[in-house]
Amino acid sequence: MQYEELSADEALVNRCECINKTFEQLKVHGSFEEARKKSGAGVECGGCVPYLKLAFASGETAFAIDDPRLKEFK
Numbered sequence: 474m475q476y477e478e479l480s481a482d483e484a485l486v487n488r489c490e491c492i493n494k495t496f497e498q499l500k501v502h503g504s505f506e507e508a509r510k511k512s513g514a515g516v517e518c519g520g521c522v523p524y525l526k527l528a529f530a531s532g533e534t535a536f537a538i539d540d541p542r543l544k545e546f547k
């Protein structure tokens with residue numbers, strides 16, 4: 474098996490994988506709670522929840538997997 478390094482883009486968290494929607498797409502809902510209610514983002518595995526909360530708080534839509542701001546959004 475060959476090891477392939479991820480490109481910077483691939484290493485960023487920018488979507489809810491469970492519903493396959495980017496944070497950019499989810500921003501139309503205006504808030505984390507609305508996005509969750511209307512799209513189902515963050516409902517299934519919950520892995521994207523801190524990132525999605527950070528997306529609404531910061532306005533950014535892609536994050537390093539270990540962004541230090543995440544501890545505020547568990």
Ligand code: FES
Pocket residue numbers: 488489490491492514515516517518519520521522
């Ligand atoms: S990645 Fe968003 S709920 Fe699973």
